[in-house]
Amino acid sequence: xxxxxxxxxxxxxxxxxxxxxxxxxxxxxxxxxxxxxxxxxxxxxxxxxxxxxxxxxxxxxxxxxxxxxxxxxxxxxxxxxxxxxxxxxxxxxxxxxxxxxxxxxxxxxxxxxxxxxxxxxxxxxxxxxxxxxxxxxxxxxxxxxxxxxxxxxxxxxxxxxxxxxxxxxxxxxxxxxxxxxxxxxxxxxxxxxxxxxxxxxxxxxxxxxxxxxxxxxxxxxxxxxxxxxxxxxxxxxxxxxxxxxxxxxxxxxxxxxxxxxxxxxxxxxxxxxxxxxxxxxxxxxxxxxxxxxxxxxxxxxxxxxxxxxxxxxxxxxxxxxxxxxxxxxxxxxxxxxxxxxxxxxxxxxxxxxxxxxxxxxxxxxxxxxxxxxxxxxxxxxxxxxxxxxxxxxxxxxxxxxxxxxxxxxxxxxxx
Amino acid sequence: xxxxxxxxxxxxxxxxxxxxxxxxxxxxxxxxxxxxxxxxxxxxxxxxxxxxxxxxxxxxxxxxxxxxxxxxxxxxxxxxxxxxxxxxxxxxxxxxxxxxxxxxxxxxxxxxxxxxxxxxxxxxxxxxxxxxxxxxxxxxxxxxxxxxxxxxxxxxxxxxxxxxxxxxxxxxxxxxxxxxxxxxxxxxxxxxxxxxxxxxxxxxxxxxxxxxxxxxxxxxxxxxxxxxxxxxxxxxxxxxxxxxxxxxxxxxxxxxxxxxxxxxxxxxxxxxxxxxxxxxxxxxxxxxxxxxxxxxxxxxxxxxxxxxxxxxxxxxxxxxxxxxxxxxxxxxxxxxxxxxxxxxxxxxxxxxxxxxxxxxxxxxxxxxxxxxxxxxxxxxxxxxxxxxxxxxxxxxxxxxxxxxxxxxxxxxxxx
Numbered sequence: 001x002x003x004x005x006x007x008x009x010x011x012x013x014x015x016x017x018x019x020x021x022x023x024x025x026x027x028x029x030x031x032x033x034x035x036x037x038x039x040x041x042x043x044x045x046x047x048x049x050x051x052x053x054x055x056x057x058x059x060x061x062x063x064x065x066x067x068x069x070x071x072x073x074x075x076x077x078x079x080x081x082x083x084x085x086x087x088x089x090x091x092x093x094x095x096x097x098x099x100x101x102x103x104x105x106x107x108x109x110x111x112x113x114x115x116x117x118x119x120x121x122x123x124x125x126x127x128x129x130x131x132x133x134x135x136x137x138x139x140x141x142x143x144x145x146x147x148x149x150x151x152x153x154x155x156x157x158x159x160x161x162x163x164x165x166x167x168x169x170x171x172x173x174x175x176x177x178x179x180x181x182x183x184x185x186x187x188x189x190x191x192x193x194x195x196x197x198x199x200x201x202x203x204x205x206x207x208x209x210x211x212x213x214x215x216x217x218x219x220x221x222x223x224x225x226x227x228x229x230x231x232x233x234x235x236x237x238x239x240x241x242x243x244x245x246x247x248x249x250x251x252x253x254x255x256x257x258x259x260x261x262x263x264x265x266x267x268x269x270x271x272x273x274x275x276x277x278x279x280x281x282x283x284x285x286x287x288x289x290x291x292x293x294x295x296x297x298x299x300x301x302x303x304x305x306x307x308x309x310x311x312x313x314x315x316x317x318x319x320x321x322x323x324x325x326x327x328x329x330x331x332x333x334x335x336x337x338x339x340x341x342x343x344x345x346x347x348x349x350x351x352x353x354x355x356x357x358x359x360x361x362x363x364x365x366x367x368x369x370x371x372x373x374x375x376x377x378x379x380x381x382x383x384x385x386x387x388x389x390x391x392x393x394x395x396x397x398x399x400x401x402x403x404x405x406x407x408x409x410x411x412x413x414x415x
Numbered sequence: 416x417x418x419x420x421x422x423x424x425x426x427x428x429x430x431x432x433x434x435x436x437x438x439x440x441x442x443x444x445x446x447x448x449x450x451x452x453x454x455x456x457x458x459x460x461x462x463x464x465x466x467x468x469x470x471x472x473x474x475x476x477x478x479x480x481x482x483x484x485x486x487x488x489x490x491x492x493x494x495x496x497x498x499x500x501x502x503x504x505x506x507x508x509x510x511x512x513x514x515x516x517x518x519x520x521x522x523x524x525x526x527x528x529x530x531x532x533x534x535x536x537x538x539x540x541x542x543x544x545x546x547x548x549x550x551x552x553x554x555x556x557x558x559x560x561x562x563x564x565x566x567x568x569x570x571x572x573x574x575x576x577x578x579x580x581x582x583x584x585x586x587x588x589x590x591x592x593x594x595x596x597x598x599x600x601x602x603x604x605x606x607x608x609x610x611x612x613x614x615x616x617x618x619x620x621x622x623x624x625x626x627x628x629x630x631x632x633x634x635x636x637x638x639x640x641x642x643x644x645x646x647x648x649x650x651x652x653x654x655x656x657x658x659x660x661x662x663x664x665x666x667x668x669x670x671x672x673x674x675x676x677x678x679x680x681x682x683x684x685x686x687x688x689x690x691x692x693x694x695x696x697x698x699x700x701x702x703x704x705x706x707x708x709x710x711x712x713x714x715x716x717x718x719x720x721x722x723x724x725x726x727x728x729x730x731x732x733x734x735x736x737x738x739x740x741x742x743x744x745x746x747x748x749x750x751x752x753x754x755x756x757x758x759x760x761x762x763x764x765x766x767x768x769x770x771x772x773x774x775x776x777x778x779x780x781x782x783x784x785x786x787x788x789x790x791x792x793x794x795x796x797x798x799x800x801x802x803x804x805x806x807x808x809x810x811x812x813x814x815x816x817x818x819x820x821x822x823x824x825x826x827x828x829x830x
Contacts, residue, residue: 054753093749094760095778109811128746129779317732317817325826332542332689334508338469345493346469346508363510366543402732407819410733411740 015247328373430662441503743788
C-alpha cells in the first residue's frame with residue numbers, strides 16, 4: 001500500500017547532508033545498505049529508543065551518548081553530529097563484539113567528518129544474532145563522505161529499508177517567528193512493529209533553532225502518540241531508534257526555548273504531523289498488509305483501559321484475519337474486548353465500522369444488515385470504533401490485516 | 416496432527432451416559448452438533464469457566480449454577496446433572512435473548528431427564544453475535560434421551576467439534592483404596608486458544624466418589640497447569656468451559672474427602688494427566704498447526720516472569736512463522752524475551768533447541784552450527800529452552816506454529 005505519487009519531495013534542511021552506499025553488509029546484489037547523515041556544528045539532537053530488555057548494541061551505545069549530550073557531559077561543545085545506519089544486520093545479541101563494532105564505526109565516522117565519536121549515532125537493522133562485519137561499513141566511509149549532499153535524504157531512505165516495500169518520507173513547513181522552519185523525515189519498518197518502538201528507524205531533520213531539552217520533550221511526546229500507537233504484529237524490535245536533529249539554520253527564526261510559546265506549539269504540531277505521517281506509512285507497509293485500520297476506543301474507564309482494548313483488538317490474529325478476509329465478524333471484536341483485561345460491560349458495549357453501528361447494548365444493533373458491514377469491509381481504509389460506555393478514557397491505535405503474505409515473508413526471511 | 420491410532424478407546428464410567436444428534440443449529444449437512452451428557456443422582460460436579468469480560472450467556476448461567484451447587488443452595492439435593500452442548504453458535508453477545516435460550520434449553524432438558532434446571536449446564540461454541548435457534552436443540556431432546564448410552568462418549572466428542580480436525584479424547588485408570596477409578600474426558604478447541612481457557616470445551620467423567628469442594632480444587636489446580644498453559648493464537652474465547660462430573664460408582668473405593676491422602680493424590684495425578692493429554696491434543700490441532708512446540712523457561716526472577724517470557728515467545732507471530740518455516744531464527748526468541756516485560760539480562764540469557772545450546776552469555780554459543788539448528792527444526796515436536804540465568808522461576812507453555820493454513824481457516828470462517 002505505497003502512497004500514491006511515490007516518495008514525496010522533501011525540503012532541503014540547511015546544515016544537514018546525506019549519502020548512501022552499497023556496502024554488502026549482508027546483501028550482495030549491490031543494493032544500498034548504508035546511510036550516512038551529517039548535522040552541522042551547533043545542531044541539537046534528541047532521540048527515543050526501544051524499551052526492549054534485549055536492546056541491540058547500537059541502541060545501548062546511543063542511549064549512553066544521548067545521556068551525555070543531554071547533560072552537557074559529552075565534552076564536545078558545539079561539534080556537529082553524525083548518524084550512520086546499516087540494513088541487513090541488527091548487531092543485536094552479538095556480545096562484546098557487538099559493542100566493539102559500534103565503537104569502531106563511530107570512531108571511523110568521527111575521524112572522517114571531524115566529529116567526536118561521542119557525537120556519532122549508529123543504527124543497525126536486520127538479522128539478530130549474527131556478528132556485524134563492520135569493516136565493510138568502514139570501507140565505504142570515504143565514498144560516503146565525498147557524496148554528502150543536502151538533497152540526498154531520499155537515497156538514505158532507500159538504504160535503510162529491509163523488508164519495506166517502499167521508502168518512507170514526510171515533511172512539513174511551518175511559519176514561525178518571522179521565518180519558515182522546515183522538517184523532513186524518513187523511516188523504515190514493516191514487521192516486528194509494536195508499541196514501544198518496533199523494528200523501526202526514524203530520522204528527522206529540521207532547521208529550527210531549538211534547545212535540546214525542549215526538542216527531546218517534543219520528540220518523546222509525539223513519539224508516544226504516533227510510533228507508540230501503531231502495531232503490525234505485536235512484536236517489538238531490539239533496535240528501534242528515532243533520532244531528530246535540529247540544525248538551527250532557519251533564517252529569521254528566534255531560538256525556541258519556551259514550550260508554552262506559540263512558536264514552540266506550532267513547531268511541535270508540525271513535528272507531530274510528520275511523525276504521524278511516517279508512522280502511518282509504516283503500518284501501510286506492514287508485512288503483507290492490504291488494509292489500513294484505525295482502532296478507536298472511547299468510553300473506557302481510563303485511557304489505559306482504552307489502550308488495552310485498542311491493542312488487544314489490533315493485535316488479535318482472529319480480528320486481523322477477519323480484516324484480511326473482508327469479513328465483518330464483529331464477534332471477534334467482542335472477544336478481543338473480553339480478553340483485553342480492561343473493565344467492560346457487555347450490555348454497554350457498542351461496536352462501529354466507520355459510521356455503521358453494528359452492535360450495541362449487548363446485541364446486534366437494530367437495523368444492522370450484514371451486507372452493509374460486508375460492503376464496508378471491502379474498503380482499503382477501515383475505522384473500527386469501540387465504545388465501552390463506562391467513562392471518558394480514549395485511545396487510538398493503527399494497524400493492518402494479517403494475510404498469507406505475512407506468513408510468506410516471515411516463514412522464510414532468513415534461511 | 417491427529418494422534419496416531421485415531422480416537423482412543425475410553426473406559427465406561429458407570430453412572431454417566433451420552434448421546435449426540437444433528438440438530439441443524441447452524442450446519443445443514445446432517446453433521447452432529449448437539450451432545451447430551453447425563454450424570455446419575457448422587458454425582459458431584461466441578462467446573463472452570465473463561466475469565467473473559469464478555470462471557471457468553473451459557474457461561475454466565477453456568478457460573479451461577481455452579482456457585483449455588485457448591486454452596487448447597489441449589490436446593491436440589493442428590494439429583495443428577497446434565498450437560499447439553501451445541502456447536503455452530505456460541506450464544507455470545509446475544510443480549511437478553513441469549514440468557515432466554517439457556518433457560519429454555521435447561522428447562523427442557525431437566526423436564527425430560529427428571530433433573531432440576533439448576534443442575535443442567537449448557538455450553539455453546541461457534542459464531543459470536545448471532546441469536547441461537549434454541550428450538551432446534553429442544554426439538555432433538557427426545558431422541559437424545561432415548562439414545563443415552565454409557566458407551567457413546569466418542570459420539571459426543573464428535574458433536575462438539577467446530578474447526579477441530581479430529582475429535583479429542585483421553586482416559587486414565589488408577590487403583591486407589593482397594594478398587595479402580597476410571598477417568599474419561601473429551602475436548603474441543605483449535606483456535607481462539609490462549610490462557611484463561613480458550614475456545615475450549617472440556618468434559619471429564621469419573622466414577623470416583625469424591626466431595627465437591629475437593630473435586631473443584633483438583634480441577635482448578637490441574638486446569639492452571641494444563642489448559643491455562645496452552646496457546647494457539649493468544650485469543651481468548653467468550654465461551655470456554657470445563658466441567659468434571661464424578662458419579663461415585665467405582666466399586667470398593669472409599670469416598671475421597673482429604674486432599675492430603677495418598678488416594679486423593681493418586682486420583683489428582685491421574686486427572687491432571689488426562690487434562691494434560693487433552694490440552695496437548697488441542698495444541699496439536701491448532702488451526703493450521705504443523706509443529707507441536709514446548710516453550711520451557713527457567714532461571715527467571717519469578718514464576719510470573721518465566722510465564723511472561725514463555726507466553727511472549729509462544730504468542731509471537733515472528734517466532735511462530737519461523738517455526739512454520741523450520742528456520743532456527745533464534746534472534747526472534749531474543750526479541751520475544753526482550754519484549755515480554757520480564758526482567759532479563761542479555762549476557763546471562765541462554766537459548767536451546769532440544770539439547771542444542773544455540774546462544775549463551777549474550778552471543779551465539781561456541782560450536783553451534785546453523786545446520787544443526789536447521790536439522791532440529793525439521794522435527795514435528797520441538798522444545799525451545801530459555802534460561803534467563805537470574806533465579807529459580809520456571810514456566811512451561813505449549814503452542815504450535817503459525818502457517819498459511821491458519822490464515823486460510825480464519826480469513827474465511829464465517830462469511
